[in-house]
Amino acid sequence: xxxLTQQQTELIKHEIAQRGISHPDLGEDLLDHICTxxxxxxxxxxxxxxxxxMVMSRFGKQELKQVEKKTRTLLNGQSIFYPNILQxxxxxxxxxxxxxxxxxxxxxxxxGAPDFFYEHIILIQAIQVCGALFLVILIARxxxxxxxxxxxxxxxxxxxxxxxxxxxxxILFLWLIWMEAVFTLIPLSExxxxxxxxxxxxxxxxxxxxxxxxxxxxxxxxxxxGIILKGLLRKYKPSGAIMCASIFYSVSLLNLYGVPxxxxxGLFSGWLFYRTHSxxxxxxxxxxxxxxxxxxxxxxxxxxxxxxxxxxxxxGNDTLYYSLGVMSFMxxxxxxxxxxxxxxxxxxxxxxxxx
Numbered sequence: 001x002x003x004l005t006q007q008q009t010e011l012i013k014h015e016i017a018q019r020g021i022s023h024p025d026l027g028e029d030l031l032d033h034i035c036t037x038x039x040x041x042x043x044x045x046x047x048x049x050x051x052x053x054m055v056m057s058r059f060g061k062q063e064l065k066q067v068e069k070k071t072r073t074l075l076n077g078q079s080i081f082y083p084n085i086l087q088x089x090x091x092x093x094x095x096x097x098x099x100x101x102x103x104x105x106x107x108x109x110x111x112g113a114p115d116f117f118y119e120h121i122i123l124i125q126a127i128q129v130c131g132a133l134f135l136v137i138l139i140a141r142x143x144x145x146x147x148x149x150x151x152x153x154x155x156x157x158x159x160x161x162x163x164x165x166x167x168x169x170x171i172l173f174l175w176l177i178w179m180e181a182v183f184t185l186i187p188l189s190e191x192x193x194x195x196x197x198x199x200x201x202x203x204x205x206x207x208x209x210x211x212x213x214x215x216x217x218x219x220x221x222x223x224x225x226g227i228i229l230k231g232l233l234r235k236y237k238p239s240g241a242i243m244c245a246s247i248f249y250s251v252s253l254l255n256l257y258g259v260p261x262x263x264x265x266g267l268f269s270g271w272l273f274y275r276t277h278s279x280x281x282x283x284x285x286x287x288x289x290x291x292x293x294x295x296x297x298x299x300x301x302x303x304x305x306x307x308x309x310x311x312x313x314x315x316g317n318d319t320l321y322y323s324l325g326v327m328s329f330m331x332x333x334x335x336x337x338x339x340x341x342x343x344x345x346x347x348x349x350x351x352x353x354x355x
Contacts, residue, residue, distance in 0.1 A: 004035055008048055012038070015056065083140070083231040085244055091136055091228065092248050098132035099254065119202050126211030129253065133219035140227050160276040167339045168281060171268075172288045174328040174335070177311050179261055181325030184312060188305070192257060196305050205298040213294050217286035224249040224266065225273045225282050233274060242270035265289060268336075275343045 004012075013031050034055055041051030083091060106124060109117050117124065188196075224245055232241035246266030250259045269282035293308070302308055315321040 004039060004048070008038075008052075009035060012052070083228060084235050085232065088228045088232065088244070088248060091140060091223070092252065094139060095132050095136045095223075095252065096254065098135055099128055102128045102131065118198070120204070120207075121202055122199055122204060123207040123211065126207065126216065130211060130215050130219055133216070133223055137219065137223055137227070140223070160278050160281065161342060163342055164276075164281065164339055165284075167335050167342070168272075168284060169288065171332055171335045171339070172285065174332040175289065176292060177328035178325040178332065179264075180309055180311050181322055182260070184309060186257060188257065193305055196308075197303075200297065200302055200305075203297050205294075209291070209294050209298075213287060213290045217283055217290065220249070220252065221269065221273075221279050221283045221286060224252070225270060226279050229270050229273060238274050242267060242274060245270050275340075 009031070012034050016030050016034070037055045038048070038051045041054055042048060046054070106117075106128075109124075228248060229241060229245035232244055235241075236244070246263050249266035250263035253262065265286065269285045272281040272285065273279060296302075296308070296310060300307065307313070311324065312321050315324060
């Protein structure tokens with residue numbers, strides 16, 4: 001088959017651009033398709049000019065532009081208009097509104113049956129949070145849906161290297177060590193200590209593991225990574241998008257003491273989502289960050305807040321304890337570096353487009 005020259009290929013490429021095609025992937029696909037068609041016509045005995053005119057005449061003046069419009073519609077989220085910073089902030093406010101609104105609904109239970117309320121306080125609060133997350137996700141699907149879309153892509157599943165799982169587990173194991181050490185440096189108010197003590201007394205394993213250890217991680221990652229972060233990555237630089245989504249995530253539980261740990265967890269899970277284009281690793285991060293603490297409470301049945309400090313109680317000596325915290329933090333950074341190297345070796349995934 002006759003092969004086009006570089007000059008002829010550039011001529012076709014220029015014509016495609018002139019007809020309004022700006023999407024790089026679509027442009028390359030059309031260039032390859034048109035060049036192949038022209039070469040086929042030339043192999044039949046026609047010269048380049050005649051073959052080129054015959055192939056290009058098959059496309060109307062507006063047809064290629066319509067192809068690009070439909071392609072962008074399919075590529076940009078499959079079915080949903082992903083939110084910018086302002087819209088993400090509004091979603092966060094709606095979530096907080098649902099939290100407070102549900103508090104008014106359950107207040108009669110607290111007043112009418114205080115024993116029942118306090119005995120099931122963990123389950124009730126988990127239902128509040130998970131219910132609010134679910135409602136906001138539904139609102140995002142309904143209110144932010146673009147016209148003519150039918151399928152909402154808020155739970156992306158992409159192939160990613162299985163070798164990252166041991167590294168993620170190692171990072172989370174070390175994370176629990178140095179985050180516990182950091183937690184001991186934060187002065188806790190008496191009211192907050194009393195709240196923790198109350199939760200320990202009325203801890204029920206099954207509702208806590210199902211709601212806090214599994215359901216909340218899935219719903220929170222769908223909202224803050226699958227919708228909010230995905231939208232921000234389409235509009236802003238990755239570092240800013242991940243930072244912004246992590247800030248929203250860190251204040252979502254309305255717990256001042258939990259902001260630092262949630263913010264760092266949001267940074268890590270957001271980076272994983274950006275690098276793998278999958279919610280599975282980020283959901284895994286949150287689940288395995290929650291489960292060890294829940295299992296410790298279930299098995300050890302601690303009666304005091306100090307009994308929650310697993311590594312401090314095991315080590316005993318403060319100097320060794322904080323030295324262990326520093327070493328675990330350094331090892332965490334090393335494993336994150338190794339994780340980055342593994343992801344860098346993988347075949348590149350098409351990145352989120354910047355608008």
